[in-house]
Structure formats: structure tokens, C-alpha cells
Amino acid sequence: MKSEEIYNAWKERKSQIDIRENFSDELMNQIYRYESEKRKPLFNGLRLIELISAHRFVKAAVVTAGAVTGFVRIMFVVYAFLAC
Amino acid sequence: MTQETQVIRQIVEGDIESFRLIVERYERPIARMIRNIINNRESYEDIAQDVFFAAYRKLASFDPARSNFSTWLFTIARNKSINALRKKRPLSMSELPQNSDRHNPSDELAERDFFDKLDAGLEALPSAQKRAFVLAEFEELSYEDIAQIEGIRIGTVKSRINRAKKELAKALKEIRYEK
Numbered sequence: 717m718k719s720e721e722i723y724n725a726w727k728e729r730k731s732q733i734d735i736r737e738n739f740s741d742e743l744m745n746q747i748y749r750y751e752s753e754k755r756k757p758l759f760n761g762l763r764l765i766e767l768i769s770a771h772r773f774v775k776a777a778v779v780t781a782g783a784v785t786g787f788v789r790i791m792f793v794v795y796a797f798l799a800c
Numbered sequence: 801m802t803q804e805t806q807v808i809r810q811i812v813e814g815d816i817e818s819f820r821l822i823v824e825r826y827e828r829p830i831a832r833m834i835r836n837i838i839n840n841r842e843s844y845e846d847i848a849q850d851v852f853f854a855a856y857r858k859l860a861s862f863d864p865a866r867s868n869f870s871t872w873l874f875t876i877a878r879n880k881s882i883n884a885l886r887k888k889r890p891l892s893m894s895e896l897p898q899n900s901d902r903h904n905p906s907d908e909l910a911e912r913d914f915f916d917k918l919d920a921g922l923e924a925l926p927s928a929q930k931r932a933f934v935l936a937e938f939e940e941l942s943y944e945d946i947a948q949i950e951g952i953r954i955g956t957v958k959s960r961i962n963r964a965k966k967e968l969a970k971a972l973k974e975i976r977y978e979k
Contacts, residue, residue, distance in 0.1 A: 719972045722914045729915060731938055733832040736845060740823045743849050747816060747856050 805864050812860050819859075823852050826870070829939055830877050836934045837881040839923050847884050851877045867948055874941070875949045878931060885927060914972075921971030925964050932957050933964035 736742075756763065768774050810818045830851055835844035854876050862872050922930060928950070935946045936957075943961075947954045 719969075722911075722972065723918070723968075725911065726915050726918045727937060730836055731832065733828050733835065735827055735831055735848075739827055739831075739845060739849070740820055743823055743852050744817070744820055746849070746853055747819060750853075750857075751816060 802864075804869050808859060808862060808864075808869065811856075819852075819856055822855075822869075826873055827852075829870075830873065833874065833877055833934055833939055834881050834884070836922070836938055837878075837927075837931055838884050839919070840884070843884065847880050848877070851880050854880070868945070871945050871948050874935070874939070874945070878949050881931070882927070917971050917974065918968060921968045925967055929960045929964040929967075932960040933968075936961050 768778055804822075807818050807821055811822070827848065831844055831848040834847050834851070835841070838844060838847070851873070855873055858876075862869065867875075922933070925933065932946055932950065935941045935949065936943070941949075943954045943957045946957045950957065
């Protein structure tokens with residue numbers, strides 16, 4: 717075989733490609749899922765719970781905010797009691 | 801307005817299913833380019849899917865006045881291929897292509913041996929040279945398009961392709977010499 721023939725045969729082989737049959741279906745499903753996620757409202761009750769439980773730091777922030785609110789409330793009660 | 805630009809406008813306006821036309825038109829060239837650059841037979845289809853998904857998400861930012869859609873899409877594929885190459889683990893010795901039996905007179909085996917040598921030559925090219933070569937030789941893109949995809953001058957594209965061809969010609973000469 718001549719070099720040019722080898723090169724052309726190799727080029728021909730490299731130009732062939734197999735794509736799985738459901739390539740475009742898989743991709744379109746991924747896009748439809750992405751669009752339906754995008755169209756969900758950013759904050760409804762369930763999504764807020766999902767968001768909180770999915771992130772460690774958000775969970776810690778919510779617990780901290782609750783504890784601070786509780787503490788402030790108790791201080792108000794004590795202050796009101798002492799003021800009487 | 802080209803038919804493709806019209807399809808893109810339809811997609812941006814919410815006709816998601818029209819994106820299938822784009823995928824079916826470009827799936828083979830994009831997958832082929834990725835396979836020939838990353839040389840991984842397992843993951844090129846997944847990366848190609850990533851390319852199309854990224855293209856879909858960025859479609860509103862595509863400006864037909866600045867580039868062809870195909871050039872824009874190939875640029876995304878180029879970037880994804882570079883990322884994949886960075887993540888790719890090096891091949892172990894046992895995974896490298898083995899030379900076939902040189903004593904076998906079969907033409908088919910000899911041909912496979914030639915191809916293995918050329919594959920190894922392509923794989924050994926510096927990444928930028930390989931990309932320019934793959935885009936020019938297998939995708940048959942113009943130097944202008946390749947320059948735009950790579951973000952370089954046309955002269956640089958030409959010199960990268962020439963150097964790649966010289967390296968592969970060297971590999972071919974070695975084959976002739978060994979035979």
C-alpha cells in the first residue's frame with residue numbers, strides 16, 4: 717500500500733462514527749427535565765424544605781436563627797416581667 | 801435569515817422540540833470531533849450530549865452576526881473536549897495500542913498496524929495541533945472557521961496543521977521503514 721492510500725483509508729476510518737440510536741431522545745428528555753425544573757416556582761413550602769435539608773450550612777443557619785429568635789423572645793418576657 | 805437561524809429563533813421563543821432538528825443535524829460531526837480529539841471510545845457520546853445541553857442553555861446568547869451556528873457549536877465542543885482531556889487519566893502501558901503480529905502476511909492485519917501507528921501519531925500530537933488537524937481533516941472546516949473556534953490567527957492555524965501533518969508523515973515513513 718502507498719502512503720497516500722494508507723492515509724486516505726485511515727482518514728476514512730476516522731470519519732466514521734457510531735452514535736447510539738436514542739442519543740437525541742436522551743438529550744431532549746434532559747432538556748425537558750431542565751425546563752420543567754426551571755418553571756417551578758423558586759419558593760413554595762416544599763421547595764423551601766428541600767432547599768434547607770439539602771444544604772448543611774442552610775440547615776445550620778435556620779437552626780441558629782431559630783435559637784436567636786427564641787432567646788430574644790425569652791429576654792423580652794423576662795424584661796416585661798421585671799418591669800412590672 | 802437562514803433556515804437554521806429561524807429554527808434557533810423558534811427554540812429561543814419556546815419551541816423546545818425544534819432543538820431536535822439541530823441535534824440531529826450536528827450529532828455526528830460533534831461526536832466525531834470529540835472522539836478524535838479525546839480518543840476515548842467510551843465517553844465521547846456523553847460529552848457530545850453535554851455540548852448540546854450547554855448549547856441549548858446558552859442559545860439565547862448566540863449572535864448570528866458574529867459567527868455561524870456551526871462555528872459557535874464547535875467552539876463549545878472544543879472547550880468541552882479540552883476539559884475532558886484535563887480530567888482524562890493517562891493510559892497505562894497495558895491499555896496502549898499493541899502492535900499486531902508483524903510476521904502475519906494478512907493485508908488486514910498490516911492495515912490495522914498502519915492505522916494503530918497513525919492513531920498513536922495523532923494521540924501524541926500537542927493538543928492544539930491535534931484540534932486544528934481534526935477540525936481541518938476530519939470535519940473539513942475552513943481555516944477561517946478553525947481560527948474562530950480556536951480564537952487564533954489563520955496563519956497560526958495553517959502552521960499547526962502543517963506541523964501535525966509533518967508529524968503524521970513521519971509516523972507513516974517509520975511504518976514504511978519497518979516494513
